Amino acid sequence: MSAATEVTESQEHVPTGMHPKKLMMWLFLASDCMFFGTLISTHLIYRKIYPDVGPDPRSIFDIELTTGSSFILLMSSLFMALAVSAIHKGELKSFRRNTVLVMIFGLLFLSGQVYEFYDFAVNKDFKLTTGTFGSSFYLMTGTHGVHVALGILWLGSLFAYSYTKHFKAETHAMDVEVAGLYWHFVDIVWIVIFTAVYLLEYVSF
Amino acid sequence: MSTATSTAPLGAEKADENRSLIGLRRPDHTTGLADWLTTVDHKKIAIMYAIFSLAFLVIGGIEALIIRAQLAVAENQLITAEVYNQLFTMHGTTMVFLAVMPLSAAFFNYLVPLQIGARDVAFPRLNSFSLWTFVAGAIILNISWLFQAANLLGWFNPIDGRSDIVPAVGWFGYAPYTDTAYSGIGTDFWILGLQVLGIGSLAAAFNFIVTIFNMRAPGMLMMRLPVFTWMTLITSFLIIFAFPPLTVALGELMFDRYFGTSFFRVEGGGQPILWQHLFWIFGHPEVYILILPAMGIISEILPVFSRKPLFGYSLIIFSGAVIGFLGFAVWSHHMFTTGLGTVGTAAFSLLTMAIAVPTGVKIFNWIGTLWGGKIRFDVPMIYGLGFIWMFMMGGFSGIMHSSAPADSQQHDTYFVVAHFHYVLIGGSILALLAGLYFWFPKVTGRMWQGKLGHWSAIVIVIGLNWTFFPMHYLGMAGMPRRTHTYLEGTGWQALNFAVTIGAFILAVGILMFLIDMLRTYRKGVPAGNDPWNARTLEWSIPSPPPVHNFDRTPVVKARDAFWLHKFGTVDQKIGSVDPGAHGVHMPSKSWMPLLTSSGFLVFGIAMAMKSAGVPLMGYLAITGLSITLIGIYLWALEGPGGYHLHPEGEHRPH
Amino acid sequence: MPLRLSIISLTLVLSGCALDGRQSFMDPRGEVAWLQYDLFMLTVYVTFGIFIAVGGTLLWTVWRYRERVDDDPNEHPPQSHGNPLVEFVLIAISIGLLVIIAIPTVSAIVYTHGMPDEPDSLLGSYYHGDMSDGAEEEVLTIYAYGWQWWFSFEYPQLGIVTGNELAIPKGKVVRFELRSKDVIHSFWVPKLAGKVDMIPGRNNWMWLRGDEAGYFFGQCAEYCGESHAYMQFRVEVMEDDDFAEWVEQQRQTPPPPQEESWQDFVVLAARAPEKLVDEPAVRGAALFYGRGACIQCHAIKGTPAAGLLGPDLTTVASRKSIAAGWMEHHNDDFTINPERQYENFYRWIRESEKIKPGNLMYHVSGGMRDINLSDQDCHDLAAFMMTLRPDSL
């Protein structure tokens, strides 16, 4: 049940040997690299040219919390990989268990982000409108959060779909794998953001 | 005609299978409006793309004519500065996003599956979604004219300071002029329209890449692909890498306007120059998105009318790829006057010059194709030769721009206007018109009579040169672009008057072209399968092609497959794959792409109205997004659908 | 066929247009513009050479290999697929031709992006009046600000401010610091130098050298809103003595039309308008400082008018145009025509919104839109404007 895909079937001959949905997803992810690349470069440019404008990131960031969030997202990626593995093996129960874990960890990550935003905005007076730092920080991490939320929605739909009679491990393994690719990509974007936006702020030359 | 006469879904007994999880049935209209709204047939989608884009070509052209009428004489009062600014903004945006890009998309859609021997694109419903999303974006942009009319009649009044209703920020909308302090809700229409158009373009590009890689007929190796398909592939890659920066830039601008961020707002520390960088990171590849399909079309037409294979096939493809790749490394040459610094200016200057090499290679190879051939001057060829000549001239002024110090004089003058109209009309549009003539017999099965087509090509080329060649001199004489009038003392009157006459000649040419197309469609003589003695697979099937394209999937043995099929050795003949007992599998129609796209339309207009201060519009915008989400779910739950066709008899390429 | 068309339009163009028009970059009068002109002509020669070679080949090919009536339609020409050697040679030639353009381009970029080292151009070497400390050892630096839709020019070393018209000494390097007050504008005097944008939030600069005395036309070259077309300015390149005199003139302050000081005049105009001399210029001055609210935005040095949003009017009547160069009142020899000048002042005050739609003077709150000026008031203000000129002019 991947949205927006319908392959013209009975194309016996696939010259590249790549499933169209998978190829499509990788193309989308390549394109998304440019998307997040632009968001991240906006942030880094403003941090570069206005290093002293806005609040000091070290005084507002809660790096332990963010590290925890990163850990959570990494773990969700592990379960995602296991869920994909399970569906390929035809183990529906294992697939469901792992998918639920992915969603739980995804939700944990999101609640961490919601807490972080709340903490910044209310306790530390760092808002969306707080100059360029606030603008680029919130738009970038917020967009990432939206990606996570959409991923949870997608996996949740697949999870619910797996209880219907239409769901078969053989025919839907690719749908799960494609959703998994998306989820992992969201994870690697966070790996980049965690280093470029959070950790490197703590390095002082 | 095709022996497979039945286009209705066969096997009504399978109707249950076509029901979705929640009981929705896939539509199966075969006639009327519903057929066009729900179709997933790449050929019908292509025809709709073509019709919409030609309509917008006319609208954009009328805008240009009003602009030229205003500039015909010095200190003219025909239209106000405000309307003039709206006209050039909408002219640019319309021509780039609503005329040339979708016209290229029409060719992608029609030809790629035919040229690679496929039944349809890889994701037929997604293809339909791309079309309707394009339509939604086009409506969002152009509905601003209606709101302006309503405003003049007093029916619609935006909140104070937002009364600038039609976009007037130029097609690249430089910040901070796009901020709420300087421009009205026209900018919102512009942002949202482009954002929606971007979604449609991205979806189409993913679709074509997958199609070209995965749907090729047996034996259609990458290096046997027709050049047009190759250029489609490169263009699609450009789209998937170029549009995300635009999406982000527009998103940031939207946040500035709606939520008070300061990405480009100087009061909050934003740097307006960042917008220029992000826009041109998109904008320069976009230029190649406009021209590469045209190059592909020309590379198809020249060999056919010279009766000779394309000269340097691999080099043409390689240079196309190099142009595409370098396109991401030269964006700042649009910004030579913004103070990039010595190193930046020099680097972008040199990289820009480098692009001249692969472009030159293409022109050399086209001449090489003509060399030693037997050149037949039919209408597509006249347009095609006009393309080479005009595109070459546009390329020369391009080389002149690449020298940054010289460019600092030409930048934002009519010299630049002349340059990009030579490459966009003389390049893209001439090639697209050549392609329309070339494939028109295939699409409609009709062939034109008389010489109107020849004359249209000649009049368009005359009008083009008459209009844009003097603009070089206007630029040298210092006339800046985007000025709605000029003083008498500047000495620009004579040329401007001449240019205006030229613009009307060009318009007459386009009109002749439209009349000829319409006349041929109504009264053309039957064209036959292969009127040009052509070289590629699409000419091996009936005109117009049957809904399933190929009765039997062809097996390709060589490049220029159909030519060698006709004139080559026995082992170069096109083979075929037996479809087997279950026949040809066809995708079912669907309402869901249209529904999903309509959510964008609601969202776009509601957001602009929110900016205008109309109450409750925020909720309507959310409703729009919900419609899209519901559409996606219903789409996914629609079930696989599909039906089988049994083309009767032995319909093979002959 | 297209070549013939090009030739026709070329002749048409050459007869219709002289490239020595007042904003033509084909008629350079300054060091930087010359450099850019030479580079441009180099690209023209190179591309024209390619045009002749490639275009000629194309024409010849099309002619030579056209299908003839007596050709057998079923006969196929030799099916050649390409020739790597030809391709290689052509690519090499293209690269060679580009190098011819690239080398002077890079050297010109480096040259125009750095200040030339010319001792003659130091301010102390040609100007001997008052200037700020240390300015003798610097080149003349002018801060140019773009506004919607006019320019202001500050000479911080010399302590003068002017609007839309500025003067620079002949043969001396002048540095421009380019700033914007609202949206992006571009500073461009085609005959002196190519353009550099004025971008809000960003420090841009350029240098230029006017090598010939004269009156030069400039224009904003970046789309900046409704009245973009009306945003022009003038640069006067002067001999050293003339420049020194011009600076002195710009420093003068106008005497009050009545009373000892401007303060007293303003008070009188407000408290006892009946005691004012009944002359148009005096009534106009009273309006300017009183009901007209002009001083909200305009400054006249040495008087209570110190507004910052509009052009400095201290010596406005010494300028050869108003409304950012759109309304001209000079004779052919660039001397002022007083009748046309008066007419321009009157029309500008009377109908500024028609002349320059969207302008701030009309639209600002408390601006002309909100003030009901009678026809007589406009004449009075125009008469007052006519008095704002240094005595010696």
Add this chain to the structure above:
Amino acid sequence: MSAIASADPAAQETFLREERKRYFTFMNLAFLMTALTGIELVLIYLPFPSQTIIYFTLIFLSLIKFVGVIFWFMHLLWDKAFLTIVFLFGMVIASGTIAALLLLFSEGYVDPAMGIYEAD
């Protein structure tokens, strides 16, 4: 590449064995990445004399995690090379653009006279 589509029981058996092996690969990778994340946190608190080394170490560590996810979790190691090429193409253009933008922007051009946000 859904290998279960394969009807061949032998191939199916190989595939399942591969999948079981991957389970441990995934586990090990996850532990490694957890450890790396921990190290990153410790690194920024270390009073290390050369911050440059820390800077590059952090980038290097995130690169390891990045490669780990795309090649193992996302199966690029076992998939068609073409997918890797497509994705890396996007990565190269994106990182090239980021690098070029960062080089083009510098503090020197910022106009301090304009209203830059001040921390309160």
